[in-house]
Amino acid sequence: MAGSVIRRIVIVGGGSAGWMAAAALAAVVRRRVEEIVLVESSQIGTIGVGEATLPTLRAFNGSLGLDEIEFIRNTQATFKLGIEFVGWNPERAFFHGFSDFGPDLRGVSPHQAWLRMRAAGDDRSYCGYSISTLAAQLGRFAPPIPNRDSVLGSYSYAFQFDAASYAAYLRAFAEQRGVRRVEGRIVDVRLRAEDGFIESVVLEGGRSVSGDLFIDCSGFVGLLIERALQAGFEDWSKWLPCDRAFAVPCARTGEPTPFTRSTAHQAGWQWRIPLQHRTGNGYVFCSSYISEDEAAATLLANLDGAALGAPRLIKFTAGRRRECWKRNCVALGLASGFLEPLESTSIHLVESGIGRLIELFPDRGFEPKLAEEYNRLMARSYESIRDFIILHYWASGRDGELWRYYRNMPIPDGLRHQIELFKASGTVALYDSGAFAEPSWISIYFGLGIFPRRHDPMADVIDEAALRRELERRARIVTGAAQSLPTHRAFIDKYCRASG
């Protein structure tokens, strides 16, 4: 059947992943396929608890042609300049922002120049060169100007939004473009006898929905990819043992911060994601080190405002599906794997999965090489993010039983090599397809107090007095730029306040 185009796409599950896929496919391939169907059951809740994202979401929304202001108003979104990590380094909080530390100085990375001046006795914090960090600390935000050479054009931003509203917003978008929503709970998946491809999904009541390409967005259970096709799961819990989370929204108190906060606790960490109308919170924990009751109590004791409901428990295992694409089924979102939301990568992984599916779009022949290439690329994305998250735990100086486990566990070879290189030279070894670039790795290393044994000898080539003057000049410019921005609240009120 090579050369025969896909006629029907069936998306299973209507959380953020499902409706993101529906919206993107509606925007890109709808004209070329007969029908796109999304099956969801309103009885099954979605995980969506208030999501923080990466700046890549803006490109995804842009590719759909979404109006940013309208998107923000519809999803109660706030702007995000990065993540503040509290308690991860017992000595001080630190920030991972969506900006770098300035341009190279005569071919030398700015963090190396800073290390050199620090070795010479200067005590300015490296954060002073990060516009996103300073703006976040001041609670300020405005979108960057379209000039990469200016400090005010050198940062990026993402959103913190209500995932359920995002799904609803994308649903309206997709339905307007012809995606058909089918309400119903799936009770069976029928496979073709000859090749094991999915033929149809059977709904409660006996109706069935058939298709050529199935997209499994059914969440952790992996209704199609795992239950029906047994794609297998690579378990990463030896590196990422957290296996539960309690989530609860609370009333907002004070101004919404233009950043997500992650606070380390005894048996995991707590997220705080400010939206326009409320604040999302959750405690990601390891059930071997704390009881569920204690975890829920810890979460409730650490909210800034009154809890809006009872904490909801979510169970998971860190890892990835061995084959995210198997036969005629592509898994997206939690059905494809799970990495705790420490770096807000869940939606990003959905975006990249959708992007690659479109690039490698199959026909009814479902050439297995397409799936192989897709799986190769997704595996690399998952692994690079996994390693980045492991670094946070492994390098934390926090005390406690779980934290000692992290510190002493064997880590993946690639990550070990990266850490050794950084300690030896301050160089960040980047792997392909990494979601996080050099400044991100440096933020975590420095933030957790990992400094190289020595700075780049190339930094010694620059005249010391000239280097000091240049760094002082930069710090002044960055501080001035951050102070010139409006407050986050003022910006939202002026341009994009949600009505509800």
Add this chain to the structure above:
Amino acid sequence: MSELGQRSPHGLRSLLIVGGGTAGWMTAAALTRVLGRCCEISLVESEVIGTVGVGEATIPSLPAFHGLLGVDEGEFLRATRGTFKLGIQFRDWHTVGESFLHPFGPYGINVSHELFQAYWLKRRREGSPSPLEEWSVTGLAATLGRVGSPPLKDPSSALRQLSYAYHLDATLYARFLRAYAEGRGVRRIEGEIVDVRIDPRGRVDSLLLRDGRSMGADFFIDCSGFRALVIAEALKTGYVDWSEWLPCDGAVAVQCETAGDPVPFTQSTALDAGWQWRIPLQHRVGNGYVYSSAHLSNDEATARLLERLEGAPLSDPRSLRFKAGRRTSVWVGNCLALGLAAGFLEPLESTSIHLVQTGLARLFSLFPDRECDPAISAEYNRLTALEYERVRDFLILHYAASQREDSAFWRHCRAMAVPETLAYKKELFTRTGRIALLEHETFQPASWLALYAGLHVWPERHEPIVEILAGGDLKARFEGMREVIRKSVDTLPAHTTFLNEIVTRPPQ
């Protein structure tokens, strides 16, 4: 947690470059440019030992290297009798009588490679093929013998896609860089190395010269060519042998008089037991026959090369033997190998000088101090191995995808297995049309497409992306693009006119 390093009291005080061929003097020039007078840089070479100096064609990273050095283009071309190069013409590689061009730079204008490729392949399948090189500004310019400077200040010009490298006289190039480096403080030492002293930690301590002098340094860069006298002879670093995939192990090179104006591209002609290069310079043409000694003797190769020259030979033919592969580690302790000492990949895609350059760039980004921390060399070696393997695979494809069966050599190539990484790429392409990029690729999708198409390797599947992304105006858009390419290239001067303008231009 480790302590924050103090300003290193362990910075390199001295660097010694071993060998003064192209690699050695490139290294000396770049080091002195970047390090200034922070560090004493010396180069030891012997006039009795010749250099290989046949790597005379380059790829477009060389202009960037000259940008780093601050070298004036006209001065460089005058000194090296160089010409411009827009790509490589491959003759008789698919079958005898067929040729194709591998131009530098992308195909199309303001279009992703994926969409361009899908569209071009679709038109071909529909029975309307068009020459691939006509979709590349650089390719069309090469075909028409035109060259010009990319108009950096005009972002809307299609000529910004123009990408060029050079053909140069490697001996003159080494001399040019030597003058540059010596002028900036590099000390040249004439002498023949007779021994390498290793300290108890296994680090290089010093080199002993024939006249009894001993040369010590904190760091050594082995540019001694195939001999690899520090990295291999003294440090016993092994070699990864790739001759099962790249069977050519000999070359004979000769210069000849030029017949006609130099073309702005290298020519590579497949012969019975290998291939022949032709590199046009201002004053002569460089030629060579890269062959497999299992299929042809050196005498036969020499005779065959001489009878194929377009003009009278200007030198005695020189023979080389080599083995395709790479050093298992190019950086060991306080010794880094660059150039032929680091590995050998035949000059089929003119990568020798490029690999020296990237080796230098990598050295600057992972610059050592006297401690030479093994974590740093481990990263250097990891990246180098990946880079060599990617280039290796691209070279192997030239042989593995040829349809020639007219000699034992070509039958051997057709029958040989290829590395898994290449097998994956080729199968992915033939089955899906997708060009996979692995970690650390030198050659981008446009180059892979040039080669696949030139060797008639076609995808079995029509990529739906072109249907998906395409509006009805796709054909109009592409025809418009082709017209813009044609008109833009038409404004370029002839190669010799442009070359003359550049070499007579006062330094800028």
